[in-house]
Amino acid sequence: MLHAARALWLALAGRSARLGAGLHQTWRRSLQVRVVTITLVTSSMLVGGFAYLIADKITSILVENAQTDVLARLRSGSEYAAKQFSLYAQPQEAQLQDTIDGTVNYLAGGDPQQTSGVVVAITADRFTGVITPRTSPDVQVRPLISPELRASVAGGSVAHQIRTGTLGGERTKYLVYGSPVPTQFGQLELYYLVPLARQDATAADARATVVATGVALVLLLGLLAALVTRLVVTPVRVAARTAQRLSAGLLDQRMVVNGEDDLALLAASFNQMATNLQRQILRLEEMSRLQRRFTSDVSHELRTPLTTVRMAADLIFAERDEFDPAVARSAELLQAELDRFEELLTDLLEISRFDAGFAMLDSEPTDLVPVVHRVADRLAGLAERVGVTIELDVPTTPVIAEVDPRRVERVLRNLVGNAVEHGEAKPVLITLGMDASAVAITVRDHGVGLRPGEEKLVFNRFWRADPSRARQTGGTGLGLSISLEDARLHGGWLEAWGAPGQGAQFRLTLPARSGDRLTTSPLRLVPSDAALPFGGPRTGGLLAIGPGAAGGLAIGPAGDGDRAEVQS
Template sequence: MVTVVTSPPPGSPSTASRWLRAARALWRALTGWAAGVAAGMHGAWRRSLQLRVVTITLVASSLLVGGFAYLIADKITSILLENAETDVLQRLQNGSEYASKQFNLYSRAEEAQLQDTIDGTVNYLAGGDPTQTNGVVVAITGDNTNRAVAPRTSPEVEVGPLIGSELRASVAAGNVAHQIRTGVLGDQRTKYLVYGSPVPTQFGQLELYYLVPLARQDATAADARATVVATGTALVILLGLLAALVTRLVVTPVRVAARTAQRLSAGLLDQRMAVNGEDDLALLAASFNQMATNLQRQILRLEEMSRLQRRFTSDVSHELRTPLTTVRMAADLIFAERDGFDPAVARSAELLQAELDRFEELLTDLLEISRFDAGFAMLDAEPTDLVPVVHRVTERLAGLAERVGVTIELDVPDPPVIAEVDPRRVERVLRNLVGNAVEHGEGRPVRITLGMDESAVAVTVRDHGVGLKPGEEKLVFNRFWRADPSRARQTGGTGLGLSISLEDARLHGGWLEAWGAPGQGAQFRLTLPARAGDRLTTSPLRLVPADAPLPFGGPRDGGLLAIGPGTAGALAIGPVEDPTRAEVAP
């Protein structure tokens, strides 16, 4: 017979390593399961008011009832032990007196009848039955008689282990003492209350001991503890059920109100709560319904007003198109022949042409705003290289920048910056931002920066003009708002450009933010997701420019301070450790 022995290939895992990997996998599974359970319990604790109230009630009632149960059980045990001590002490006193009378008949410990008298006395004090082993044990010893008197117990059991040396010494010194010891007398282990008393005689001092079993007292105390625990447990469960019921009565209307409020916020304005009874909860439901009715009435009224306003704006804009076209044709003819007119008439023709351009731009912006208000604006996103868009905007505004003496500086990357955007809307936003920067640049350079990361693209437009006062970074996007309406303006904007730009940014799911400081210029940042529909979390470019002034004189350690929009849109002042760090948008 041939036996073939195969060995595992080199590098194959051993049995121990396989078991180790299995144990690690099991441990990871258990820890993951425990973490999931803990997370679920934490979520349930945070979400459910009823769970928190019931849990707190159960814990508090358990502690309270447990404390009372412990005190009651301890008091019952103490009373039982005191009663047993009183009874044993009384029997010990009577037995000591009886034994003293019997033993005082003898003047010497060596007398022949003394031991018989001791035996009879012990049997009498034990109840007269020397064969019983579960009741009281009586013992008489004569340690101070030079062992002339032999120890005697009734019944005849070994009591030495139950009578401690301290108790024996205290009784031998003439004191009445006691202790509780546990030992085996007969065939079972029992707790005994051991009392000892000296018995004076003419031939010396004897010691009388009573050993009383505490089995009945222990059983009674155990029954009392079990009764108290059962009663306490039932009381805690009853309190928990009561708390759950009461909490449910309160929480249910609140949950109904929350669900109704959610439906109202979703646009279901006809939702109402059921009113049952005349209590506080019914008053809450009635007040909630009244509030919902008033809100519905106000919302419907505002919607109707808004609809009428949008319709009015749209109708007026469209109706003005026809006379504007006629006026435009006449103005173009006059403007073309202005060289043959008097200088005053020629200047009037130029002013007419400029104001018609502004009027046409205003009508275009009003129509665009009406489309945003009506919710008809659509995003036509496509992969677009933003570098040519920035260059195109710069070229179109180069003439304006030259007239006002502003230099436009570009900081764009060499490779293409591709993003899924609507190029028409993005170009309009950049045209508004750059146009405003040139107009308010006070003849100083305007810098345009383009940046990109894995999830977003951003464009910043920085000017060094009059800047913005604290709080104005939120107002610049309001319709028809101007920081300085009395200041002479070169381009004659409509006051709707930034409002339309903000709507365009929101339509892309992006941000349009502003920073400014008085006398230090302003910077606007447009941030758009690189992929249409993605959610923005950070911007590739920081909102606060690197040359931003240090407020209040700046920190002594030379660190940088950033002033930008906080979580609520207000100015937030705080340290910035890295000047190139991109900020998290609100």
């Protein structure tokens, strides 16, 4: 039984929580609901206050009228009774009791059985046992005359109270007035008990009328607020839906323009804006398409003359020993520039494939340890020429991940090449790490580093940190852009950290299984040897770049090696 009650309580609590969450969500999302609710609450408070004041005023007027009428009757009755009793000098006189009875009947209307509800009573608290109290009609009024009222009247004052009691079998509210009646032998007390049933009924009818009118007014105000808000909110909702369709690529969506008011002006302005945006977007798309086509066509068209020039240059380069030194040096320069030109064409073709969406991922289980060693060996000659030592921190056991080895090697080649170029003759450290869900590779240099803001530009095409510097590697300026696209194609992250004078570190994080979503990286992005000036936070910029939740690019500041993204 206890278990069933607990289950019922939990079910009710869960349902209440869901209902509360639904109402809170509706309140936050619906402007019309908020306006109507505020209107209803405010108008209810105002109308309720006015209704209370009006009903209270009506009740007060009715009671005051009843008091004025009873007081007039009480004074007249008191004077009449005083005249009737002035003939008696002693309370024991035989005719006094009959006179009291006749006076009570007369003041009550002459009919002891009258049905108006008014009760007239004459009492003599000072002559108990001598004078018998009389009432007309004959009912017991003592419970309705409080001791305080009796004491006040006995003291010679005219007093009144409102009491509720039962006279004649029905519980009724009475207005009780008492007045002293002076005589030669002392004082008697005259009481009028007037029922307030009619006044209560009138006040109740007035309150009901006021409440009904107030409720109708509140509902009318709520309906009016809903209609007015709907007139304003509906075009805004239409504009929001139209804007969502426009953002989804449906550039032909427009709002309906009705009338000439402000809302119609809003719709017309929105349509004009959408038309201008559509025109500009189509123009930019056409320019982008022509640009991509131009890049692709030029890259392909240059292949044929490049092949011919390459054949001639190879022949000249092979025979350079037979030429004089100046011509031999020219042959070497020609060969180097042709290599750079061919690399540029290759990168342009790769970029055009990414732009067109034709890049494909050929994933397979790959041991990344040999890949890292192979990249380090290929760049060892360049590192030796510029005085940079390449250091490796890789596990002794295989690090297996489902990746495209060609693309991963290209990313590492670009990262290590940049680190060697900007290493300022200081060691470059390559670190490989993994956990249950991801693998990561960091490339750390100790060169000039990145100034604040440059970490946002480092992956842009053809961007260079210092255009005046002489390049050692003869790069195309597209390496990091291609590396970023390769990381995105894997569903991974390519991130950069840098600080002036402290060098830079790039981190490539890839899912261990193709198609998995990354949540953390096995390696820290901010190196452990980064300086903390004055005990404050690490200096330098930090940029996290990778695929967002919706397939877009995620760029944002990251913390102390942890992942932090801003989805776009």
